[in-house]
Each structure stands twice: as structure tokens, then as C-alpha cells.
Amino acid sequence: MAFSHLASSLVLLTLTSSSLFFLQPHPTNADSLITCNFDRIYNFGDSLSDTGNLIREKPIGPTTAYARLPYGETFFKHTTGRCSNGRLMIDFIAQASGLPFLNPYLEKDADFKHGVNFAVAAAAALTTEDLAKMNVIDTLTNSSLAVQLDWMSKQCIIERGFDGETTQKACCGIGGDYNFDVTNMCSSEVPVCPDPNRFISWDGIHLTEAAYKRMAEWLIVDVVPKLQCCN
Numbered sequence: 197m198a199f200s201h202l203a204s205s206l207v208l209l210t211l212t213s214s215s216l217f218f219l220q221p222h223p224t225n226a227d228s229l230i231t232c233n234f235d236r237i238y239n240f241g242d243s244l245s246d247t248g249n250l251i252r253e254k255p256i257g258p259t260t261a262y263a264r265l266p267y268g269e270t271f272f273k274h275t276t277g278r279c280s281n282g283r284l285m286i287d288f289i290a291q292a293s294g295l296p297f298l299n300p301y302l303e304k305d306a307d308f309k310h311g312v313n314f315a316v317a318a319a320a321a322l323t324t325e326d327l328a329k330m331n332v333i334d335t336l337t338n339s340s341l342a343v344q345l346d347w348m349s350k351q352c353i354i355e356r357g358f359d360g361e362t363t364q365k366a367c368c369g370i371g372g373d374y375n376f377d378v379t380n381m382c383s384s385e386v387p388v389c390p391d392p393n394r395f396i397s398w399d400g401i402h403l404t405e406a407a408y409k410r411m412a413e414w415l416i417v418d419v420v421p422k423l424q425c426c427n
């Protein structure tokens with residue numbers, strides 16, 4: 197488990213996987229994380245903490261047993277995609293933090309105000325390609341840890357107000373998949389996007405003011421204080 201300050205919000209990053217079984221639990225007060233004031237939780241992992249991603253991965257996920265009762269029968273009274281009869285550790289961690297249950301990343305239109313769950317049941321830490329080199333095939337999912345981290349990058353881009361569809365495109369430019377042509381770069385002769393604040397790349401080489409502002413905020417709030425030179 198790692199803690200990180202992102203801009204001014206306090207974020208709990210968790211990786212819940214089978215290795216947690218080897219930790220000795222300490223008896224704790226159920227609300228003990230409230231004082232940490234976490235705004236959101238981002239969780240990565242496998243079936244120990246999947247709250248509904250695998251069952252949304254077509255075509256295989258919806259056909260798995262986790263998409264049907266008796267999974268979910270005890271607490272939710274219906275299936276949620278959790279690989280248990282009720283809540284998981286990540287659910288108790290969310291409750292102890294005073295936060296709602298984490299919605300799965302693959303749930304369309306879900307509320308991600310208090311974090312996202314990227315965990316996918318049966319996910320491996322190694323990528324599908326690396327597993328294949330060792331003749332290992334994951335028959336349930338390709339959503340390895342690398343894929344889950346990629347989802348998190350996309351989610352962060354969207355949460356920072358950028359357009360998730362245009363992250364690689366230049367605002368000022370024309371041509372190709374990236375709105376960029378080295379022989380016809382951004383100039384007064386080239387179209388400019390209507391809202392540069394939604395773009396990361398200004399001209400295909402340099403970033404927009406909005407992107408530089410976010411990066412500076414991160415440096416000012418998170419990185420510079422760790423140098424302990426300007427308290």
C-alpha cells in the first residue's frame with residue numbers, strides 16, 4: 197500500500213493481490229482510516245479486489261461464475277462481479293476511510309469521484325506477451341498490471357479536465373492521427389482547436405498552458421517540498 201499527494205488531494209493507492217494473505221492482520225478500529233482524510237482510492241489487483249471489472253470484459257467475463265449468484269448473495273443480494281459472497285478487503289478499506297465502495301473502471305458512466313478500482317479477477321502482474329514467452333496463457337483476462345496502470349493514466353488525464361480522446365493530438369496543427377505534420381506545423385496558417393484547455397499537446401512538440409500548469413502544480417505541491425529547501 198502506498199500513499200501519495202496528488203495536487204492537493206490525498207490519495208490512497210492500493211495493490212491488493214494474493215500476497216496480502218501473508219500479512220499478519222492487526223486488530224483495528226473499523227473507522228480508523230477516517231482521520232487520514234483520503235479523498236479517493238485507486239486500487240490495482242486481481243480477484244481479491246475486483247469489484248466488477250472481469251464480468252464486464254466481453255466475451256469471456258460475463259460467462260464466468262462470478263457474474264451470477266451465489267456470488268454476492270450475503271451482502272449485496274445480487275452479483276456485483278466480486279469473487280466472494282459479500283464484501284472484499286478493498287470494500288472494508290473504503291468503508292473505514294468513510295468513502296463509498298469503489299466502482300470498477302469498466303462500468304460505463306460510473307461515479308469515480310472517490311476513486312477507481314482497476315483490479316481484474318485473474319489478472320497477472322506480467323503482461324500477456326511476457327507470459328506467452330513462458331508458454332503461460334491467461335484464459336480469463338489480458339488486463340495485467342501494466343494494462344491497469346495504463347487505465348489509471350487515462351483516468352488521471354480525464355480527471356484533470358483533458359479530453360481522453362485527444363491526449364495524443366496537437367491542438368494547433370493538421371494532418372495524420374496526431375494532428376501533426378512536420379512539413380506543416382502550427383502557425384497562423386493552420387487550424388487551432390476550439391478549447392486548448394482540453395488538450396495536453398499544443399503543437400505536437402510543446403505542451404499547452406493547461407498541461408504546464410498541472411505539471412507545475414504537481415512540482416510545487418508534491419515534489420519541491422520533499423527537497424526540504426523551502427519550508
Ligand SMILES: *[C@@H]1O[C@H](CO)[C@@H](O)[C@H](O)[C@H]1NC(C)=O
Pocket residue numbers: 256324334335336337338
Ligand atoms: C488476450 O489477447 C489475445 C491476443 O490479442 C487474444 O487472442 C485473447 O483472446 C485475449 N484473451 C482474453 C481472455 O481476452
